[in-house]
Amino acid sequence: MDPKISYFKTFLITAKTKSFSKAAKELGITQGTVSNHISALEKYFDAQLFIRTPEGVELTPEGQILYESARKILELITSTKQRIKSLHQYPEGTVQMAASTTPGEHILPGIIKDYRREYRDVDFQVEITNSKRCFELLERGSVDVVAVGYLYNRDYDYLIIGKDRLVLIVPPNHRLGREGRATLSHIMKEDYIDREEGSGTREVLIRGLNERGYSMMDLNVVMRLGSSSSIITAVSEGSGVSIISEIPARKAVEAGLVKIVPVEDLDLTRYLYLVKGRKLSNPSAVRSLWEFLEG
Incomplete structure (x- = not known):
């Protein structure tokens, strides 16, 4: 079984504290859990990672290699999480849309204008067509969102944007x-x-x-x-x-x-509806648009 991310964190704390018991205390888990995490890593890499000493434990040469890589892995994961969180807070890119005539020409422009006052880095590509084709594009994943005056399929998430x-x-x-x-x-x-x-x-x-x-x-x-x-x-x-x-x-x-x-x-x-697809090309921007309209 592939190791979990938490195993690498356990490994790094154990290497830092040079003690299974101290690592367990710092992580808020049992010493047995620390041993299980280390054993799982040793089995996965087919190498002994620690040797016991009178003072506790020390890294083996193989353990030192993993220590350097594990630090980079966790730093990369943390950085990635921060970037994704930032994108959720400050979305960017293009939202692909299709709209039928009435909402597309008379309702959607105002919604986009109000939304972009808060999210300047998001733009919209809108195709004006009929409601049936809007749902066909949505089903194929060609667009993220459609604005329509008739729900051909109620199995999607939708919001009412007008009457x-x-x-x-x-x-x-x-x-x-x-x-x-x-x-x-x-x-x-x-x-x-x-x-x-x-x-x-x-x-x-x-x-x-x-x-x-x-x-x-x-x-x-x-x-x-x-x-x-x-x-x-x-x-x-x-x-x-x-x-x-x-x-x-x-x-x-x-x-x-x-x-x-x-x-x-x-x-x-x-009613006039905004309908969200299941295959989103820009999920962060679509989510922010949904939250904006829901108030």
Whole structure:
């Protein structure tokens, strides 16, 4: 059996005190334990390490060689522990992330900005994609953390970083915008602009429709686009209506691009999540980010 680190410490203290009993007292262990540690080292190195003298014990030539090496081993271990501890306190390097559109474009930048006020040596590489691909990247270990609007897999550690509501947007001059209200039956009569498969927004909508006895087949989908911004552009140009996150929708309303219309029989509220992977390329930085967000 390979020797434990504690055996080397016992060996060094015994060599310093030149006594098994004194070494035991200094280490707070029994003399028998000291003997066992030394015997294990002698068996491992196949050498006698001490000789007995009237005054106690002395190192053999083999023991002297081990003494010099053991000091370096323990010094290296201590130095390594200090460096790791320092890295935990002052993380550095890059955190690889992926994020779906809404948290990636509207929530994550603020989180990163606040975090980097305290941890200036950590930077972030963020890929914007859909929620499903975020989880695929997480599973492969390609990213450390993902920010998503839908949990495709709840087996990971995650934090809630926001709350969002999905809303119906229509062109500024649209009939539903003038009326100021809509129902699902109204939406099903309109050309509908859908998000791509794998989108968290789309999954939340599917779930909401299913709970009310409908499906995506009941919508007149005329195109599928890969981001909220592209959908806003299409809606503003009169290509159809859509349901997207309220966060970018509000900004589009302020810019005069679209109108938000309340849907009386459809309330779609969701949480936004930060999800931590299992194969971390920068565990110290990810741990500090988690602790920062947990407060």
